[in-house]
Amino acid sequence: MSYEEILLETEEKMEKAATVFSDELKGIRTGRATPGLIENIRADYYGSPTPLKQMASISVPEPRMLVVKPFDVSVIKSIEKAILKSDLGMTPNSDGKILRLQVPALSEERRKQIVNQVKDLAEKAKISIRNIRRDSNRQADQLEKKSEISEDDCKSLKDEIQELTKKFEDKVNEYFDKKQKEILEK
Template sequence: MANAILESAKTRMEKAGQALQHQLGNIRAGVANPQILRSVTAEYYGAETPLNQLASVTVPEARVLLVTPFDKTALKAIEQAIFASDLGLTPANDGSVIRLVIPALTEETRKDLAKEVKAEAEKSKVAVRNIRRDALDAAKKEEISEDELRKLEKDIQVVTDDGIKNIESIASEKEKELLTI
């Protein structure tokens, strides 16, 4: 049962790292990344549909996203959805595709985004620490000897340290991406 507690904590901490990567994917770094359109939905035949189900998103140039709808009748709805989103991008519709030019970031904007990355990383670290607390509580409820309990607590702390190192590396990688011009 002790291994189950440890494996559960490890899995949940890995998911916290993946959630951070997912969250940081929404922060634009001045380069084209199709992930920034992940949250955009457009109305298609009366239903809100994710953009990735309506069109393919490619990166023909470093700072340009090209949105090619599968159905040309959805072009206007996709354009309106991108315009209405909080991404700050202005779509350019040429009748068959939509071009999104990612503006270059100013130094001040880069620093603000780096602060946002740090805040998201801190939230993920708190989540990892909460997982550690839950695992320690579960370990204390187990019917095991004190020596086994101490060993399990040390193992949980090792897994926690690994989870926090993973989060820090993800955050520092994103910060480096943001701060390089």
């Protein structure tokens, strides 16, 4: 593996770690209704667990309400069961064709619990980024050991890897700060 390949692979892996964190944040509840709250809940669809976003359209007609309209009305009971099992604290109201979900307001204590949960996810994302840095630094050391790059090149590669690490940790912090503000907003 060459200098450029290590750098490119490192950046791709760190980008993926930050994206995974960002996607995890979409499913975390705030005071407002968003389709991201339920779109990845899996419901039984003809014997296989399928994400709701593939089975229904999810809309937000009001700030505290979600409307789920299945493409196939026969699976409405399955969707209803999946939402009840999801531990989101929402009970769907069904009229046989669509489901309405009222998103309850969060208490101050619950908001703080959710912020702590998001903080833990952010820390896991940063740990993942640091592990990628460690692996890339090892690859750089191996290149130097095999005399494929000079000592100076190894040092500059490690410096660039550190810059990437800082960049993606900052990105994770930015996502966290944005989500924290959203959660604590009444």
